[in-house]
Amino acid sequence: MKKIEAIIRKSKFSAVKEALHSVDVNFFSYWDVTGLGNEKEGHVYRGVSYSTSDIQRRHVSIVVNDDFEQITIDALLKSAATGEVGDGKIFVSDITEVYRIRTGEKGGETLKKISK
Template sequence: MKKIEAIIRRTKFDDVKDALLEADIEWFSYYDVRGVGKSRQGRIYRGVVYDTSCIERILISIIVRDKNVEKTVSAILKAAKTGEIGD
């Protein structure tokens, strides 16, 4: 048994979920997480300044048998990749 954890963008969650279901991974848990990024910008919305250094992501946690590790990891990598910084 192996535990696989992946931190993905919120916008890619549905794609990863569908890819895992296609790979016959029927159960996993996920959590909303926040991290601190390198770039810091101040954005103003309705007169209030917001700090954008806090990055919202989703943490997926899956426990799989050894024979399913490769197909699980490849499904996550294919579905979550955007080609941008932060993948």
């Protein structure tokens, strides 16, 4: 199992969400984050100077079975890219175990859809 985390532009979140759903990645967590970028200059807008090094982004966290790793990464790369500096990063790490709290079962099957 893999944990895929992406830091993306907030403006690309809807496209990313649709792309993930289209490849059957239907559960993920996300939250708003602020980071520091490489740009060191400030900007002036309506007479007010502000720093552009503090960047508003969205952090998306997804856990998938190994066979969904590349599909998920490809969906993120395609949907989050603008071609400009600041599109974000994707991080991949190993997950050693997962448990479903409701039933106590463990393993990759806990990431599958539940049929009723």
